Amino acid sequence: MLIDCHTHIWDVNKHLGQEVISDFIRVWGGSPKSLRATPEIHEEAMSKVDKAIVLAFKSLFLKINVPNEYVAKYVNKFPEKLIGFCCIDPNQHDAPSELKKCVQDLHMRGLKISPVYQNFDPNSDKAIKLFDLAQELKIPVLIHQATTFIRRAPLKHAYPSLLDNIAANFSDLKIILAHLGHPWEDEAIVLVRKHPNVYADISALTSRPFRLYHKLMSCIEYGIADKILFGSDFPFSTPEKAINDLLKLNEIVKKTSLPKIPTSIIKNIIYENSVKLFGKL
Numbered sequence: 001m002l003i004d005c006h007t008h009i010w011d012v013n014k015h016l017g018q019e020v021i022s023d024f025i026r027v028w029g030g031s032p033k034s035l036r037a038t039p040e041i042h043e044e045a046m047s048k049v050d051k052a053i054v055l056a057f058k059s060l061f062l063k064i065n066v067p068n069e070y071v072a073k074y075v076n077k078f079p080e081k082l083i084g085f086c087c088i089d090p091n092q093h094d095a096p097s098e099l100k101k102c103v104q105d106l107h108m109r110g111l112k113i114s115p116v117y118q119n120f121d122p123n124s125d126k127a128i129k130l131f132d133l134a135q136e137l138k139i140p141v142l143i144h145q146a147t148t149f150i151r152r153a154p155l156k157h158a159y160p161s162l163l164d165n166i167a168a169n170f171s172d173l174k175i176i177l178a179h180l181g182h183p184w185e186d187e188a189i190v191l192v193r194k195h196p197n198v199y200a201d202i203s204a205l206t207s208r209p210f211r212l213y214h215k216l217m218s219c220i221e222y223g224i225a226d227k228i229l230f231g232s233d234f235p236f237s238t239p240e241k242a243i244n245d246l247l248k249l250n251e252i253v254k255k256t257s258l259p260k261i262p263t264s265i266i267k268n269i270i271y272e273n274s275v276k277l278f279g280k281l
């Protein structure tokens with residue numbers, strides 16, 4: 001089964017805010033058009049996957065709001081295929097009740113948070129309250145514990161190792177580190193090996209083959225390749241392109257004596273590893 005565990009939808013101008021758009025153009029070039037990810041565009045891009053996780057996105061600090069209701073309305077049209085993850089900002093005063101509402105009333109099946117985008121310390125009381133509630137509700141948490149191109153977003157909250165205590169103290173909470181903690185993949189890999197409840201997705205890395213080759217080799221050496229999950233980070237890539245990138249990853253070492261990543265490991269990342277975790281969500 002092919003599950004894309006990291007995809008976005010949004011209305012660029014309405015939901016992302018001017019700060020995100022102008023920093024995106026400053027760093028990546030191009031135009032806001034390349035960020036387009038309406039439900040219609042998403043539906044088309046996901047035509048080849050069996051299931052996809054669709055993420056809401058909210059940051060009071062950066063004035064981003066891809067509402068939970070917007071994502072729920074879309075995913076609930078295709079409940080067999082799409083899995084909605086709500087996004088709660090721990091800085092909002094009603095964070096716990098909003099999370100309960102999203103799970104119980106909007107049928108969302110996971111939580112997405114990001115200390116660097118939302119400007120909070122992942123070990124603060126307000127964050128711990130949310131981790132506690134997510135564990136009680138038995139929903140997984142996808143955490144963007146990785147860098148960003150947004151100038152004002154505080155890197156002090158971004159490092160994967162900040163989640164070490166959280167992963168230990170919430171041992172029944174399934175934690176997925178987005179983007180394998182890029183560019184601190186080594187910290188993320190340490191956490192995935194150390195904690196049975198921590199996983200990672202490789203979204204945003206499929207377009208960085210040298211880096212991905214190197215980091216997947218580390219995962220193999222640490223014996224954790226079966227906890228690495230496929231994600232496209234749509235609209236930044238598509239499942240089709242991300243899979244193609246993965247399947248040709250070994251080309252990077254073609255004319256060298258470096259080892260190849262076994263095809264079975266790459267196939268498991270694409271088709272197997274997510275199924276146990278998300279297949280029944």
Ligand SMILES: [Zn+2]
Pocket residue numbers: 006008233
């Ligand atoms: Zn993403």
